[in-house]
Amino acid sequence: MKNKIIKFWAIVLIAIVSIFIICTKPTKLGLDLAGGSRLVLEAQTTKAIPQITDDVMNTLQFSIENRVNKLGVSETIVQRVGENRLMVEIPGETDLQKAKMYIGETAQLEFKKPGGTDKDGNRIWLDADLTGRDLTKSQLTTDQSGQWVVSLEFNSEGSKKFAELTKSLVGQEMAIFFNGDLQSAPRVNEPIYGGHAQITGGGDSGFSMEEAQEMVNLLNAGALPVPAKIVEENTVGATLGADSIAKSKFAGILGLGLVMVFMIIMYRAPGVIADIALILYSLMLFALFKAIPVTLTLAGIAGFILSIGMAVDANILIFERMKEELRAGRNLFTAINSGFDRAWASILDSNMTTIIACLILYYFGTSVVKGFALTLAMGVIISMFSAIVITKNFMHLIFGTGELKYPALFGLKTSEIGKAYEATETKRENARFGILD
Amino acid sequence: MAANEITSRSFINITKYKFVWLCVTAILLLPGTLGLIYGAIKNHSPLKVGIDYTGGTILQYGVHENIQNQELATLRTALAKAGIENPNIQIIHANAENQKTNVNLKNIISIRTKFISEDTDTENKITEVIAKAHPNSELMSVTSVGPTLGNELFKKSFTALIVAILGMIIYLTIRFKFTYALAAILGLVHDTLFVCGVFALLGIFFGVEVDSLFITAILTLIGFSINDTIVTFDRIRENLRYYSKKMSFGEIVNASVNQTVSRSINTSLSTLITLLALYFFGGVTTRDFVLAMIVGVIVGTWSSIFFCTVLVSIWEDKDAKKIAKAKEL
Numbered sequence: 145m146k147n148k149i150i151k152f153w154a155i156v157l158i159a160i161v162s163i164f165i166i167c168t169k170p171t172k173l174g175l176d177l178a179g180g181s182r183l184v185l186e187a188q189t190t191k192a193i194p195q196i197t198d199d200v201m202n203t204l205q206f207s208i209e210n211r212v213n214k215l216g217v218s219e220t221i222v223q224r225v226g227e228n229r230l231m232v233e234i235p236g237e238t239d240l241q242k243a244k245m246y247i248g249e250t251a252q253l254e255f256k257k258p259g260g261t262d263k264d265g266n267r268i269w270l271d272a273d274l275t276g277r278d279l280t281k282s283q284l285t286t287d288q289s290g291q292w293v294v295s296l297e298f299n300s301e302g303s304k305k306f307a308e309l310t311k312s313l314v315g316q317e318m319a320i321f322f323n324g325d326l327q328s329a330p331r332v333n334e335p336i337y338g339g340h341a342q343i344t345g346g347g348d349s350g351f352s353m354e355e356a357q358e359m360v361n362l363l364n365a366g367a368l369p370v371p372a373k374i375v376e377e378n379t380v381g382a383t384l385g386a387d388s389i390a391k392s393k394f395a396g397i398l399g400l401g402l403v404m405v406f407m408i409i410m411y412r413a414p415g416v417i418a419d420i421a422l423i424l425y426s427l428m429l430f431a432l433f434k435a436i437p438v439t440l441t442l443a444g445i446a447g448f449i450l451s452i453g454m455a456v457d458a459n460i461l462i463f464e465r466m467k468e469e470l471r472a473g474r475n476l477f478t479a480i481n482s483g484f485d486r487a488w489a490s491i492l493d494s495n496m497t498t499i500i501a502c503l504i505l506y507y508f509g510t511s512v513v514k515g516f517a518l519t520l521a522m523g524v525i526i527s528m529f530s531a532i533v534i535t536k537n538f539m540h541l542i543f544g545t546g547e548l549k550y551p552a553l554f555g556l557k558t559s560e561i562g563k564a565y566e567a568t569e570t571k572r573e574n575a576r577f578g579i580l581d
Numbered sequence: 582m583a584a585n586e587i588t589s590r591s592f593i594n595i596t597k598y599k600f601v602w603l604c605v606t607a608i609l610l611l612p613g614t615l616g617l618i619y620g621a622i623k624n625h626s627p628l629k630v631g632i633d634y635t636g637g638t639i640l641q642y643g644v645h646e647n648i649q650n651q652e653l654a655t656l657r658t659a660l661a662k663a664g665i666e667n668p669n670i671q672i673i674h675a676n677a678e679n680q681k682t683n684v685n686l687k688n689i690i691s692i693r694t695k696f697i698s699e700d701t702d703t704e705n706k707i708t709e710v711i712a713k714a715h716p717n718s719e720l721m722s723v724t725s726v727g728p729t730l731g732n733e734l735f736k737k738s739f740t741a742l743i744v745a746i747l748g749m750i751i752y753l754t755i756r757f758k759f760t761y762a763l764a765a766i767l768g769l770v771h772d773t774l775f776v777c778g779v780f781a782l783l784g785i786f787f788g789v790e791v792d793s794l795f796i797t798a799i800l801t802l803i804g805f806s807i808n809d810t811i812v813t814f815d816r817i818r819e820n821l822r823y824y825s826k827k828m829s830f831g832e833i834v835n836a837s838v839n840q841t842v843s844r845s846i847n848t849s850l851s852t853l854i855t856l857l858a859l860y861f862f863g864g865v866t867t868r869d870f871v872l873a874m875i876v877g878v879i880v881g882t883w884s885s886i887f888f889c890t891v892l893v894s895i896w897e898d899k900d901a902k903k904i905a906k907a908k909e910l
Contacts, residue, residue, distance in 0.1 A: 176866075181723075184727075186727070373727075374725070374727075375726075375727030376725060376726050377638075377723060377724065377725035377726075378722075378723070378724050378725070379722055379723040379724070380721070380722045381643070381719065381720065381721040381722060383643060383719065383721055384641070384643065384721040384722055384866070387864060388864035388866060388867075391862060391863050391864045392859075392863055392864060392867075394862050395859045395861075395862040395863040396858075396859075398858040398862060399854060399856075399858035399859065400855070402854045402855070402858060403851045403854050403855060406850065406851055406854060407851070410847055442794075442864065442866060442867055443794055443797050443867075447797075447801070452855055454805065454808070454848075454852065456848065456851045456852075457808065457848045457851075460844050460847050460848050460851070461812065461844055461848075464843060464844040464847075468840070486819070489815055489819070490811065490812045490815040490816070493756055493815055494807070494808040494809075494811040494812055494815075495808075496752060497749050497752055497753065497804075497807050497808070497811060498804045498807070498808065500745075500748045500749060500752050501748065501749055501800075501803065501804055501807075502804075503748075504741065504744050504745040504748050505741050505745055505800060507741075508737070508740055508741035508744055508745075509737070509738065509741045510734055510737055510738060510741075510793065513738060513741060513793075513796065513797060513800065516797045516800065516801075517800075520801070520804065
């Protein structure tokens with residue numbers, strides 16, 4: 145008995161810790177609930193880089209991370225998936241169109257030299273082996289006439305290359321391309337040493353401030369080693385997310401309430417105890433979600449609510465078994481114990497199968513499947529704990545030593561009790577002490 | 582007599598009518614299977630699959646007004662004029678009113694096109710068309726899946742499923758016997774086939790599509806159904822230990838099913854209660870997912886009681902007869 149009271153207080157302690165965690169820790173909501181975007185980018189091979197290697201992916205990830213951070217949104221995620229893909233998550237409401245352009249831009253800055261004209265009279269520009277990689281940084285400034293310009297600072301190798309290029313092009317034009325578009329083609333009057341240069345916008349008006357600022361940001365974030373194409377996009381507005389949360393909450397509480405009523409109708413007194421165990425189960429699971437933290441998505445919430453139904457299962461197994469034992473005329477203590485003992489094999493086997501399936505799905509599955517498998521496995525483990533430890537402990541504390549005085553408490557009729565008793569092989573004396581054949 | 586005790590509460594006779602139960606199972610499977618075959622022949626895909634598996638883009642707009650059905654045609658022509666090819670337009674009734682979160686959604690217009698993620702012009706054009714018809718509308722969600730990715734996703738989910746099933750077979754063979762494991766897995770195949778069949782029919786008649794959440798639903802119901810089956814098998818195993826000398830295998834199966842049937846039904850009922858709450862009061866986006874689960878829980882209960890146990894009793898009876906024959910010789 146002392147042992148059981150210690151267990152009881154341990155359960156109370158766990159409940160208090162769970163409530164504390166639930167109240168203090170924030171829930172991590174997935175993009176489908178909080179609103180936000182998930183993009184999957186696929187690295188494209190180019191002539192220069194015909195194969196996507198780990199190195200290329202690392203550089204790509206680094207530059208994409210840099211760019212995403214510049215968006216000024218917290219908790220963005222850039223993650224490698226598979227061989228040649230990156231997953232980018234941007235929570236909260238953002239200007240997606242802009243974000244998409246920003247992330248997808250290669251930001252390839254190239255200096256080119258003239259190479260004559262083709263037969264239609266268009267100018268041909270040749271590679272000069274000087275690109276955005278040779279920069280240390282770029283800045284937004286204005287020139288003498290007050291126009292916005294992008295000033296560039298080369299690294300030591302870049303400075304040398306730039307000096308040589310300008311030396312060879314004195315009296316000619318030099319072209320600056322950004323993402324394949326000609327920005328400007330200034331005439332080179334004299335060789336430029338010192339490693340500084342400026343890009344002015346084409347046309348009369350030059351750059352707008354936004355245009356120039358964006359170019360500066362992209363240049364500073366670094367060029368993408370290869371172009372990246374968006375192959376998957378998932379954006380959910382905050383309105384839809386809020387609606388989903390509100391509805392799921394309501395449905396969850398309603399579902400939980402109805403299951404509790406159902407348990408009381410079916411199993412009476414043990415039903416009440418199972419309900420308490422069920423509430424504790426929900427608290428513990430939710431606290432664990434927050435503590436790890438598990439990102440809660442729509443599929444996750446559905447899994448959570450569903451697991452409530454499944455958590456009841458262990459209790460139902462035990463109570464059905466207990467009813468049978470009571471019908472067989474065993475006393476309460478024996479019936480409770482053998483109910484738990486005999487149901488244990490079923491509970492273990494069925495839950496182990498589910499856990500095995502979850503592990504495999506977690507390992508092989510896609511991200512949606514992964515989140516679901518994790519939620520379900522956690523639910524199954526905690527439900528085993530709740531049924532075996534919590535329900536059993538409460539049952540013993542409340543009914544532990546008593547004889548079965550009111551069969552109605554267990555949803556049984558007095559006439560049913562002991563009916564099947566004579567038929568069992570267990571001797572009356574053995575049954576009294578919980579010894580089964 | 583021991584035999585009397587465990588057979589005294591028989592409602593269902595599994596072994597006497599085993600071929601009846603198998604026939605009923607087959608008849609129940611028939612319409613859905615036909616639906617799957619019809620889809621496979623006509624659309625080259627048994628199920629109407631969403632963009633998760635084919636690639637494409639879905640734009641969803643929240644609208645605060647009621648939408649008449651004839652508006653669909655107007656929208657379609659307007660979109661065609663704007664140069665959008667073959668848009669698939671659906672109206673989803675949301676009826677969400679929530680003062681706290683300031684949500685007041687009457688309908689969701691869902692437009693499905695080919696994959697347009699890179700090309701923001703098309704997206705803007707569609708938004709313009711919708712804004713003309715409903716000035717207060719709001720672009721709520723954009724989902725885009727590239728064509729190559731869709732195929733890959735499907736393959737990956739499928740591999741995961743097959744490996745998970747192998748894992749379960751191994752565990753069940755160790756804990757029970759290979760015949761039991763096989764029967765349990767065939768039960769899962771039955772459940773999956775049934776739910777897929779229902780969704781094939783829903784696809785044919787109501788245009789319902791399956792997405793990646795559908796795979797999750799199938800996975801959940803597999804977990805649920807195997808639970809049910811194992812509890813019944815466990816009872817057979819236990820009863821075999823105590824009564825195998827006094828009763829035939831068929832009688833034991835019968836008794837075990839009857840002992841576990843109320844537990845099976847009660848568990849399914851409590852799960853159904855939560856699912857129904859989710860279906861009627863949960864979000865619009867998960868409604869099909871929940872529907873798949875509801876169908877799955879019901880057929881899962883059926884298959885554990887009337888399909889898996891029948892298979893086991895047929896196979897094990899044969900084994901027992903073989904052993905008996907061998908002994909006679």
